[in-house]
Amino acid sequence: MTSTHPIERRPLGMREFPRQHGPAAEIVAGLRAFTSTDLSDAMNGAFSMDSALRPAYAGMPRFAGTAVTVAAPTGAVSVRTRAMDLAGEGDVLVVNVQGVSSFAVLGGILASRLRDQGLAGVVIDGCVRDIEEIEEAGLPVLARGTCIRRPPKEGPGEVNVPVACAGALVCPGDVVVADRNGAVAVPAAFADEVLAEARRRAGQTATSRSAAELIH
Numbered sequence: 001m002t003s004t005h006p007i008e009r010r011p012l013g014m015r016e017f018p019r020q021h022g023p024a025a026e027i028v029a030g031l032r033a034f035t036s037t038d039l040s041d042a043m044n045g046a047f048s049m050d051s052a053l054r055p056a057y058a059g060m061p062r063f064a065g066t067a068v069t070v071a072a073p074t075g076a077v078s079v080r081t082r083a084m085d086l087a088g089e090g091d092v093l094v095v096n097v098q099g100v101s102s103f104a105v106l107g108g109i110l111a112s113r114l115r116d117q118g119l120a121g122v123v124i125d126g127c128v129r130d131i132e133e134i135e136e137a138g139l140p141v142l143a144r145g146t147c148i149r150r151p152p153k154e155g156p157g158e159v160n161v162p163v164a165c166a167g168a169l170v171c172p173g174d175v176v177v178a179d180r181n182g183a184v185a186v187p188a189a190f191a192d193e194v195l196a197e198a199r200r201r202a203g204q205t206a207t208s209r210s211a212a213e214l215i216h
Helices: 025-031 034-041 079-086 107-115 130-135 188-213
Strands: 062-071 091-096 104-105 121-125 142-143 163-165 168-170 173-179 184-186
Touching: 025 173, 025 188, 034 163, 034 173, 034 184, 034 188, 062 079, 062 104, 062 163, 079 091, 079 107, 091 163, 091 173, 104 121, 104 142, 107 130, 121 163, 121 173, 184 188
Parallel strands: 062 091, 091 121, 121 142
Antiparallel strands: 062 173, 163 168, 173 184
């Protein structure tokens, strides 16, 4: 997206940075094969979002992708829209509104747009609305809850900066894996190591189960 305001001229709290591509596609696909609990264990509980986040609808599927981050303390539509313009196929939009529950960050119309853009899913440290429409759109969403009130159109916010989301640090380009258990943000720099550890643990678990079956 071409900006009329160069990044270096924007004041702190209003910055926008380019999309980060993150790890190779095969690493993301490998991480997607594991549950959020598997990956949390592989990172010893680090980078795990807390229990405040819930699936927006029953039966939400697991999703994984490269993080495009938004820090929007007032939930400003203008900030969220800039991030949506940057996000692309396979990305996960991560929105931090500091857990505020007095407005919704995402509704049915935007969910349909993000689905059409090919996003893998959305994680919001805040609320959503139009649950039925989000489910019909088929967009996986984790959020704190619902609120029927719209957010303000304008306000401060930054795009593609490190954010705190439900107690976990998420940087642009990190791999976010989410399911009905919760969500983790796997740091891009260590994604291959986390995948290897998750596979090692899965192998140990399979061996232990096989041994238990032989005993019984």
